[in-house]
Amino acid sequence: MPIHRLDAQGLPPDDIEYKLAHHLLGAASPLQRDVLYALLGRPKRFTELRPLVKGRSDNNLTHALKALRLEGVIDQRVESATRPPAWVYELSDLGIDVVRVMERLGALQVASRALASRPARAAHVR
Numbered sequence: 001m002p003i004h005r006l007d008a009q010g011l012p013p014d015d016i017e018y019k020l021a022h023h024l025l026g027a028a029s030p031l032q033r034d035v036l037y038a039l040l041g042r043p044k045r046f047t048e049l050r051p052l053v054k055g056r057s058d059n060n061l062t063h064a065l066k067a068l069r070l071e072g073v074i075d076q077r078v079e080s081a082t083r084p085p086a087w088v089y090e091l092s093d094l095g096i097d098v099v100r101v102m103e104r105l106g107a108l109q110v111a112s113r114a115l116a117s118r119p120a121r122a123a124h125v126r
Contacts, residue, residue, distance in 0.1 A: 028098075031056055031064045036091065036099050039074060043090035065089060073098055 028036070031053060038044065038052040046061070053061060068074040073095040079088045091099065 031060060032068055035064050039089060039091045040099055043088045045086050045088055
C-alpha cells in the first residue's frame, strides 16, 4: 500500500475518495450538510443561504462556509456586477459528488427504515 502525505485532518490531500468518505462518516456538521443541500440547485449569496438554514446565527453560517471552502467542497467567488460586490457560494465538483452520495445514503436509510417497520410475517406452522 502506498504511503501518502496527510493533511491537517489526517487525510491524503488530493484523494477524492478519502474526502468523500470523511464527509459521509460524519465529519460535516448538520449545518454544513444543510449548506451543501441549499447550494445544490444553484450558486447563492450569503443572504440567500441565511433563511435556508433557519435557527443558525450568521457567525455559525460564516464558519460553516469557511470550513467547506477550505475542504474544497464549495467554491467562493466575488460577483462584481452587483453593487456592492457580493460573495457567491457554489458547490465544487467534489461538493456535487458529496451531495449525490449523501442523497443515495439517505434514500437507503429511508428504505431500510421502511423495511424494518413492516410487521413480521407469521411463521408457517404445520
